[in-house]
Amino acid sequence: MGDAFQQVSDSMGELIESFFTTPIFGDATVGFTITTFYFLLACLIMLAVFFAYKRKMEGTLVPHGFFANGVEYLIDFVANDVCKGALGDTWKQHFPFLATVFFVVMFGDYIGMLPTWKAGTGTTGVTGAIALMSFCYFIMVGMKKKGVFGYIKSLAPSGLPAPIALIVWVIELFSTFLRLITLAVRLFCNMFAGHVVMGVFAIMATTFVQPMIAQFSAAALGTGAMSILWMALLILIYLVELLVAFIQAYIFTLLSAVYVQLAEAEGH
Amino acid sequence: MNVIGYGICVIGAALGIALAATAVANSMARQPEVQGRLFTVFILASAFIEALCLIGFVVAIM
Numbered sequence: 279m280g281d282a283f284q285q286v287s288d289s290m291g292e293l294i295e296s297f298f299t300t301p302i303f304g305d306a307t308v309g310f311t312i313t314t315f316y317f318l319l320a321c322l323i324m325l326a327v328f329f330a331y332k333r334k335m336e337g338t339l340v341p342h343g344f345f346a347n348g349v350e351y352l353i354d355f356v357a358n359d360v361c362k363g364a365l366g367d368t369w370k371q372h373f374p375f376l377a378t379v380f381f382v383v384m385f386g387d388y389i390g391m392l393p394t395w396k397a398g399t400g401t402t403g404v405t406g407a408i409a410l411m412s413f414c415y416f417i418m419v420g421m422k423k424k425g426v427f428g429y430i431k432s433l434a435p436s437g438l439p440a441p442i443a444l445i446v447w448v449i450e451l452f453s454t455f456l457r458l459i460t461l462a463v464r465l466f467c468n469m470f471a472g473h474v475v476m477g478v479f480a481i482m483a484t485t486f487v488q489p490m491i492a493q494f495s496a497a498a499l500g501t502g503a504m505s506i507l508w509m510a511l512l513i514l515i516y517l518v519e520l521l522v523a524f525i526q527a528y529i530f531t532l533l534s535a536v537y538v539q540l541a542e543a544e545g546h
Numbered sequence: 547m548n549v550i551g552y553g554i555c556v557i558g559a560a561l562g563i564a565l566a567a568t569a570v571a572n573s574m575a576r577q578p579e580v581q582g583r584l585f586t587v588f589i590l591a592s593a594f595i596e597a598l599c600l601i602g603f604v605v606a607i608m
Contacts, residue, residue, distance in 0.1 A: 294607055363586060460597060467600035474607065529593040532586070 282501060285485050286478070293477045297470060299401045317398030320385040328381075356380050356531065364535035365542075372538055375415055380531040383408060383465065387523035390469060391516075397469045402462055409461035412534040420541030429541070457537060461530065468526050472519045479512040552606040559599035566591045 299313040331349045335341065341350045356377045361369035383399060390397020399405050420429040433454065434447035483505045490502035570588040574581055 290607075359582075359586070363583070463601060464593065464597040467597065467604050471600050471603045525589065525593075529589065532590060533593075536590075 282482075282485050282489070286482055289481055289485075290478070293481060294474060297396075297400065297473055297477070299396075299403070311401070311403070313396055313398065313401040313404055316389055316396045316400075317386055317404050320389040320398040321382065323389070324381055324385040352381075352384075353377065360528070360531050360535050364532060365539050368542060372419070372535070375412075376531050376535055376538075379408065379412055379534055380527050383530050384524065384527035387469060387526060388520075390473065391520060391523060397473065399465055400469045400473065402466045405465040406458075406462040408530075409458050409465075412461065412530075412537070413458040416534065416537040416541045419538050423542055457533075461533060465526055465530055468522055472515075472522055476512060476515050476519060479508050479515060483508040483512060548606040552602055555599055555602035555606075559595050559602075562595040563592050566595070 299311040301309045301311045302315060303310055327349065331346060334343070334346045341347045357369070357373060360380070361373050361376055365372060386398030386404070389395055390400055399408075417429070420432070423429070424432055433450040434443045438446060486505035486508060487502045490498040492498075566588055570584050573584055
């Protein structure tokens with residue numbers, strides 16, 4: 279059994295390597311990578327789903343069937359739980375953007391849950407791009423509402439003595455830019471870590487059964503029986519990851535909505 | 547060494563999420579009608595805590 283554990287830790291490097299993105303053409307900095315490909319695929323699937331939904335809803339306001347009801351439930355979820363909850367009165371104005379972010383992230387996450395496919399959101403390049411869009415969006419909303427200088431000034435709360443206001447302003451500016459990084463890194467880390475954990479259990483399940491296939495003995499049977507446990511854990515982790523993929527899309531959208539709300543808020 | 551560091555990191559995150567969950571469970575018992583809003587706050591808080599832990603995970607295996 280010790281051998282099997284050694285073998286697992288030997289193949290860890292290879293496993294982690296396989297989750298890094300590889301370029302199809304160009305290089306990993308500027309170019310078309312495998313993750314970008316799956317992200318585009320996820321976007322295409324998303325568009326197909328929504329055009330199909332739109333065709334189904336033509337000429338009627340009542341959704342019929344599992345598909346139309348399911349899509350409508352998700353849209354309602356974004357509208358009620360995320361937008362109305364976080365934004366209040368102006369939710370209708372920001373709903374299109376936030377719903378787009380939600381569905382792009384959700385489809386990007388779920389496409390990685392299919393075996394041998396890679397998550398579209400599994401690299402900092404893609405998550406960074408989505409985070410940058412939502413970052414630009416809330417800054418634009420703030421600047422539209424308060425004017426360019428008004429927004430920059432409103433980072434620090436009004437009514438503070440000058441030296442403290444300057445310090446608070448610098449801290450707030452720093453934390454505003456930190457939002458961009460945390461949005462991107464949170465999504466990437468969740469996808470990456472989840473896939474690594476699933477990969478480890480998959481490797482364990484196969485490595486522990488190998489001695490039993492090579493030469494059948496009582497000891498090998500004991501080791502092989504362990505792989506049933508790893509298999510069960512793998513399925514459990516897979517179910518948790520299905521939940522995490524949805525929660526990450528939800529959190530990404532919710533945080534974007536909260537940032538928009540903060541940019542809009544009159545004085546804080 | 548990496549694994550030990552990550553273990554320490556997990557202790558912090560576990561305590562954080564446990565504190566948040568305790569507070570939410572207590573509040574829900576006191577005031578069941580705000581369940582929906584509490585759930586949002588709980589998910590948000592655990593997302594922030596969990597992010598730190600996951601950053602630790604990625605740093606540990608790299």
